[in-house]
Amino acid sequence: MMCPCGCGQRVELPLLQEASPRWNLQVDKLKRPTLHPSVWLRDGCRSHYFIRSGKVVWV
Template identity: 55%
Template sequence: MMCPCGCGEVIELSLSPDSKTYWTLGIEAGRPTLHPSVWRNTGCRSHFWVRRGRVHWVL
């Protein structure tokens, strides 16, 4: 997915439980939810949750 901050970077998240770090994808009210939060440790350093298809920024 594209980083929601607008920096133009592509964020790749593993959904495979066989990976060391992975996210779970759920559908709530027909919209995607990710767990845990996404925290970029390079580039723009964005930190956010995706809940019911909306981005919620961690400040």
């Protein structure tokens, strides 16, 4: 996905059980994604956010 701040940085998050670190993705009945844990980009724009029910929640 692209960083939601608009900087244009591509964000790749491993979802496989074998990956470390990895993120959990849940999709509700309205097809809205929720990611856990938060996404924290340590390089570039340094954004830190959660995705909850399809919405970005900035930290």
